[in-house]
Every structure is written in C-alpha cells, then in structure tokens.
Amino acid sequence: MMHTLFDLTEKIALITGSSQGIGFAIARGLGQMGATVVLNGRDVERLNRAVSTLSSEGLKVFGYPFDISDSSQIDQKISAIEREVGSIDILVNNAAIQRRGALESFEESVWQELIQTNLTSIFLMSKRVAKGMINRKSGKIINLCSLMSEISRPSISPYTASKGGVKMLTKAMAVEWAKYNIQVNGIGPGFIVTEMNKVLLEDQKFDAMVKARTPAGRWGLPSDLAGAAIFLASRASDYVTGHILYVEGGLLSAL
Numbered sequence: 001m002m003h004t005l006f007d008l009t010e011k012i013a014l015i016t017g018s019s020q021g022i023g024f025a026i027a028r029g030l031g032q033m034g035a036t037v038v039l040n041g042r043d044v045e046r047l048n049r050a051v052s053t054l055s056s057e058g059l060k061v062f063g064y065p066f067d068i069s070d071s072s073q074i075d076q077k078i079s080a081i082e083r084e085v086g087s088i089d090i091l092v093n094n095a096a097i098q099r100r101g102a103l104e105s106f107e108e109s110v111w112q113e114l115i116q117t118n119l120t121s122i123f124l125m126s127k128r129v130a131k132g133m134i135n136r137k138s139g140k141i142i143n144l145c146s147l148m149s150e151i152s153r154p155s156i157s158p159y160t161a162s163k164g165g166v167k168m169l170t171k172a173m174a175v176e177w178a179k180y181n182i183q184v185n186g187i188g189p190g191f192i193v194t195e196m197n198k199v200l201l202e203d204q205k206f207d208a209m210v211k212a213r214t215p216a217g218r219w220g221l222p223s224d225l226a227g228a229a230i231f232l233a234s235r236a237s238d239y240v241t242g243h244i245l246y247v248e249g250g251l252l253s254a255l
C-alpha cells in the first residue's frame with residue numbers, strides 16, 4: 001500500500017532535461033508514486049524514446065521538447081502543458097550543461113551559455129510556472145544543485161559559479177514564495193554515473209579519486225536521487241523549504 005505522505009496521485013510534475021540521466025530517474029520515481037510526469041529535452045528522438053520507456057512501465061507520461069535556455073519559448077511551452085496536461089504542481093529544474101576549461105582562457109560566450117542554461121533558465125522557468133502555483137497557493141519546486149554549490153575543483157569554475165547561484169536562488173525563492181505555500185528546495189548530487197561525467201568515468205585516476213574520497217566508496221547512480229525527489233515533491237516535506245539535500249555518499253562530511 002502506498003504511504004499517503006509520499007503519494008503523488010493527481011499531481012503533475014514537469015522535469016526539465018529528463019530524457020536521460022538524473023532527470024529521467026527522478027521522473028520515473030515521481031511517476032512510480034502516482035504523478036503524471038512531463039518530460040522535457042531538446043533531442044526529440046531521445047525524448048520520444050524516454051516517453052515510450054516510462055509509458056511501457058505503466059506510468060502517465062508526456063513529452064514536450066523545448067530549449068529551457070531560450071526565454072522566447074518558455075511562456076508558450078508552459079501554456080501548452082497547462083492547457084493540454086493540466087496545472088503544474090511540481091517543477092524539477094534539472095537541465096544543465098558542463099563546460100570544462102582553464103578559467104584564465106575561458107571564452108565569455110561559453111560562460112554566458114552556461115550561466116543562461118544552468119542559472120537564468122531556473123529563474124525564468126520558475127517565474128513562469130510559479131504564476132499558477134501562486135494562484136492555487138500550492139506548489140513544489142526542486143532545483144538541481146551540486147557538490148559544486150559548496151566546493152570546487154580546477155577546470156569547472158563557471159559550473160561552480162552557476163551551482164553556487166542555484167543554491168542561493170533556491171533559498172531566495174523559498175523565502176519569497178513561502179507565503180504562497182510553495183516549497184522550494186535543492187538536491188545536491190555527488191558524483192553520479194551519467195553522460196555529463198563520461199570523460200571523468202573513463203579517467204582511471206579520477207574514478208579512483210571518487211571512490212576513495214566518497215565515504216560510501218562508490219559513484220552514485222541516477223536512481224539514488226529518486227528518494228530525495230519524492231520526499232521534496234510530496235506532502236512529507238510541506239514544512240521544509242530553502243533546504244539543499246545532498247545525496248553524495250557522505251562526501252561533504254569527509255576531509
């Protein structure tokens with residue numbers, strides 16, 4: 001029997017960048033708790049495959065391809081989802097990109113692309129989706145943070161700056177919208193086996209570092225993030241807001 005505290009039946013969840021990786025695993029987790037899930041991505045074929053996979057598992061799923069970094073598309077696409085699927089109760093701002101390189105030679109245009117995708121799009125998407133949540137006085141927003149919301153390492157300074165920004169934007173949104181009964185929280189994954197980390201997974205030294213540095217002794221899997229997302233999307237977290245839940249095998253607690 002489903003525990004009612006975590007039951008998401010009747011809820012509609014939009015998860016950005018969810019045709020693979022962490023977003024896909026979160027969508028599957030929310031769907032398994034009864035939510036109707038709306039997947040998003042830019043690659044239509046990959047999105048369609050993800051929709052087919054989840055619907056073959058018996059989940060209620062829709063796919064809406066659009067680029068969350070293109071502010072001119074957001075209003076139209078969210079309006080279409082609201083009209084065709086229903087009011088969005090849960091927004092998971094998951095889509096992000098990584099661009100590696102030495103800070104001293106990092107191109108300004110790439111910096112702008114990364115900040116637009118990882119940080120500005122969360123402001124734009126949340127602002128638009130929150131309209132309905134504010135009217136209904138109810139909503140859950142979950143922003144994907146990172147270990148890099150707290151610490152950094154060479155070659156990923158722009159990403160670190162964006163994820164530090166996402167952490168503080170999460171707190172700011174939580175403070176502004178608590179009066180509308182909207183809870184805004186973050187999930188901070190540790191090192192997770194996804195496409196984004198392909199080069200790191202192939203680097204034996206890096207792989208050994210992750211296993212040695214993480215108290216749990218392993219990389220995380222996308223499915224490791226589902227429980228945190230279900231908690232933050234459900235009634236179980238109605239008095240939790242502005243919190244960043246790190247799902248990192250204990251890494252941030254260890255020297």
Ligand SMILES: NC(=O)c1ccc[n+]([C@@H]2O[C@H](COP(=O)([O-])OP(=O)(O)OC[C@H]3O[C@@H](n4cnc5c(N)ncnc54)[C@H](O)[C@@H]3O)[C@@H](O)[C@H]2O)c1
Nearest residue numbers: 017021022067068069094095096144146191192194195196
């Ligand atoms: N993998 C990790 O170790 C890790 C660690 C910490 C945080 N995160 C965060 O978790 C989230 C998911 O990461 P992942 O590892 O699953 O990455 P991923 O690259 O596998 O998936 C990200 C998805 O977002 C999509 N996307 C990117 N830009 C988009 C745009 N403009 N519009 C629509 N979709 C877009 C990509 O196409 C991709 O499908 C990201 O916010 C990432 O920063 C990941």
